[in-house]
Amino acid sequence: MFNRTPNATQKQRKVIHVDMDAFYASVEQRDNPDLRDRPVAVGGSEARGVVAAASYEARKFGVHSAMPSVTAKRKCPDLIFVKPRFDVYKAVSLQIREIFAEYTPMIEPLSLDEAYLDVTENLKGMDIATEIAAEIRTKIKAATGLNASAGISYNKFLAKMASDLNKPNGQAVITPKNGPAFVENLPVKKFHGVGPATAQKMRRFGIETGADLKARSLDFLIEHFGNSGPYFYGIARGIDDRQVKPNRVRKSVGAEDTFMVDIHLFDPAREGIQPLIEKVWAYCDANEIRAKTVTLKVKYANFAQITRSRTTAMPFGSLTxxxxxxxxxxxxxxxxxxxxxLLGVTLSSLERRAAENVPPQLLLFV
Structure with a gap:
C-alpha cells in the first residue's frame, strides 16, 4: 500500500513544489514603483472587506490573507489597499508555466502562483533536482521580475513542506534519509492537508506532532478520520504515493473566509465574498476549466451552517x-x-473549457 523506497529498477522520484512569494502583492509592487518596500494589501478596502493577499512588509505587522480589512488597517496603519487585477496575475502565471514546460510536461498547477513538477525524467537531462529548481527560480526572476521559492523532495507532501522552509526567495530539500525525522518533529497543524478543524480534532486525541501521529495505527486513523486516514498514516512516515497529475480536472474548487466581526447586512457580505469569487474564477480560468454549479456556504454566529446552489445549463462563461x-x-x-x-464559494460540475470562442450565455438556472 505504501511504497517506502524505490526498487532496483525504479528511479527515486524527484518532485519540486514552486511557490511564488506574496504573488498578487509582488505583482502590484513590481508594476507600481510607489508601492515597493511598502506594506500592501490586495483586495478589500480600508472600510470593509477582507485581504486577499499581503506583501511581506505588511506581514511583519501580522497582516495576512482572509483578515478583515479593518483589522489589517488597525495592525498596520500605513497599509495600502490595492484592487486585485486577476487578468494581470493570470498573464504572469502563464509566463511562469511556460518556464516549467521547458523542464517537464509533468506539471500540476495548484493555483495561479504554485505548482508541483515531477522532474524524475526531465527535458534537460539534469540529474540534480535542486539545480533544476534553482534554474527555474532564476528564469522566473528574469522573465517576470518576481521571486519564487521552491521545495524539493521525493514526494508531493514533503516538497510542499520544504517550499516554506526558506521563504521568501529561497529553496530547501528534504531527502529520503531525513524525511521521516523531519515529519516526526513537525507540528501536525503545519501539515499540508491538515486544516484547523482536523488539527483540533487530532489535539483531542493527544496528537500534536508527526511522531504522535505515527504512533497511531492505520485502523485508528481510518476510524476517526475516514478516507483521510491512509493519507495521514503515510505522511506520518514520510510516505506519499500521490503522483504529479498534469492537466487534472478537480471535482471542485472552493474558497472561504471567516470574518473577525459577524456580518449582518447584505452590502458587507457581498463585499466580503468578492475576493472568494475572484479567487475560484482565477483558478479555473488559469487552468482552462469551467463550472456549471456554484454553491454558497454560510456559517452563522451560532455555527449553524447552510448551503445554497445553482446549476446552469451551460458553464459560466465569465467572471461577471x-x-x-x-x-x-x-x-x-x-x-x-x-x-x-463565514462565507464560502465552491464551483463544481467542472469541465475543460472549449477551445473555440463561445458567445455569452444567459443564466438559465435549473
Missing part, C-alpha cells in the same frame, strides 16, 4: 456571470436573524 449567480444566492438569505461568521 459568476458574480451575478453568487449575488442572487446571497440576496436570497437576507435579511438574516443572526450574524454571519
Amino acid at each position: 456571470e459568476l458574480e451575478e449567480a453568487v449575488t442572487l444566492l446571497l440576496q436570497a438569505i437576507f435579511p438574516v436573524s443572526r450574524g454571519i461568521r
Whole structure:
C-alpha cells in the first residue's frame, strides 16, 4: 500500500513544489514603483472587506490573507489597499508555466502562483533536482521580475513542506534519509492537508506532532478520520504515493473566509465574498476549466451552517456571470436573524473549457 523506497529498477522520484512569494502583492509592487518596500494589501478596502493577499512588509505587522480589512488597517496603519487585477496575475502565471514546460510536461498547477513538477525524467537531462529548481527560480526572476521559492523532495507532501522552509526567495530539500525525522518533529497543524478543524480534532486525541501521529495505527486513523486516514498514516512516515497529475480536472474548487466581526447586512457580505469569487474564477480560468454549479456556504454566529446552489445549463462563461449567480444566492438569505461568521464559494460540475470562442450565455438556472 505504501511504497517506502524505490526498487532496483525504479528511479527515486524527484518532485519540486514552486511557490511564488506574496504573488498578487509582488505583482502590484513590481508594476507600481510607489508601492515597493511598502506594506500592501490586495483586495478589500480600508472600510470593509477582507485581504486577499499581503506583501511581506505588511506581514511583519501580522497582516495576512482572509483578515478583515479593518483589522489589517488597525495592525498596520500605513497599509495600502490595492484592487486585485486577476487578468494581470493570470498573464504572469502563464509566463511562469511556460518556464516549467521547458523542464517537464509533468506539471500540476495548484493555483495561479504554485505548482508541483515531477522532474524524475526531465527535458534537460539534469540529474540534480535542486539545480533544476534553482534554474527555474532564476528564469522566473528574469522573465517576470518576481521571486519564487521552491521545495524539493521525493514526494508531493514533503516538497510542499520544504517550499516554506526558506521563504521568501529561497529553496530547501528534504531527502529520503531525513524525511521521516523531519515529519516526526513537525507540528501536525503545519501539515499540508491538515486544516484547523482536523488539527483540533487530532489535539483531542493527544496528537500534536508527526511522531504522535505515527504512533497511531492505520485502523485508528481510518476510524476517526475516514478516507483521510491512509493519507495521514503515510505522511506520518514520510510516505506519499500521490503522483504529479498534469492537466487534472478537480471535482471542485472552493474558497472561504471567516470574518473577525459577524456580518449582518447584505452590502458587507457581498463585499466580503468578492475576493472568494475572484479567487475560484482565477483558478479555473488559469487552468482552462469551467463550472456549471456554484454553491454558497454560510456559517452563522451560532455555527449553524447552510448551503445554497445553482446549476446552469451551460458553464459560466465569465467572471461577471459568476458574480451575478453568487449575488442572487446571497440576496436570497437576507435579511438574516443572526450574524454571519463565514462565507464560502465552491464551483463544481467542472469541465475543460472549449477551445473555440463561445458567445455569452444567459443564466438559465435549473
